[in-house]
Amino acid sequence: MSDTYIFDANDLKEIKKLISKYPEVQAAVLPVLWYAQDKFGHTDPDVQKLVSQTMDIPEAHIHGVVTFYTQLYEKPKGKHVLDVCTCLSCHACGGYDMLHYLENKLGIKTGETTEDGLFSLQSVECLGACGYAPMLQVTNDKFVNHLTTEKIDQLIEDLKAGKSPEFESNKMPQHVNGSEN
Numbered sequence: 230m231s232d233t234y235i236f237d238a239n240d241l242k243e244i245k246k247l248i249s250k251y252p253e254v255q256a257a258v259l260p261v262l263w264y265a266q267d268k269f270g271h272t273d274p275d276v277q278k279l280v281s282q283t284m285d286i287p288e289a290h291i292h293g294v295v296t297f298y299t300q301l302y303e304k305p306k307g308k309h310v311l312d313v314c315t316c317l318s319c320h321a322c323g324g325y326d327m328l329h330y331l332e333n334k335l336g337i338k339t340g341e342t343t344e345d346g347l348f349s350l351q352s353v354e355c356l357g358a359c360g361y362a363p364m365l366q367v368t369n370d371k372f373v374n375h376l377t378t379e380k381i382d383q384l385i386e387d388l389k390a391g392k393s394p395e396f397e398s399n400k401m402p403q404h405v406n407g408s409e410n
């Protein structure tokens with residue numbers, strides 16, 4: 230087993246439950262990796278090894294799943310992971326401008342984490358909210374739609390203050406639908 234990370238008895242019970250939902254153990258790799266990431270904050274090679282040994286599935290397979298999904302963190306990340314969508318619709322609506330604004334604001338490059346460990350910045354593929362471009366997701370959870378530099382400033386301020394951003398409704402902003410209501 231990995232020396233650095235362990236699953237305790239309760240973890241093993243939960244993992245067994247997850248596995249029992251699928252006809253084959255291999256189909257449960259993704260939910261078990263999610264479980265591991267929730268517990269350890271990432272799925273680095275040591276965590277991958279632990280999952281591999283716990284599920285009796287080759288490490289190469291676990292590694293393949295982890296590297297396929299940007300939502301699974303191959304190495305430890307900051308407290309808040311900002312996933313800026315730079316796929317087609319978001320790109321066309323200024324996704325890269327938002328990404329570069331965040332790079333300058335946080336003083337890091339895409340893929341890096343701030344020195345205080347508060348923020349990691351990633352460029353990601355389509356998050357399924359193309360109509361609300363440009364957008365970003367905070368640590369695999371809340372979406373922030375129709376990004377502007379002002380919204381980003383507010384978001385960073387809120388996160389630093391320990392406030393969780395609200396999931397934004399999909400209501401179009403006034404400047405997009407031309408309505409005052």
Ligand code: FES
Nearest residue numbers: 314319355358359
């Ligand atoms: S292109 Fe950004 S959410 Fe789809």
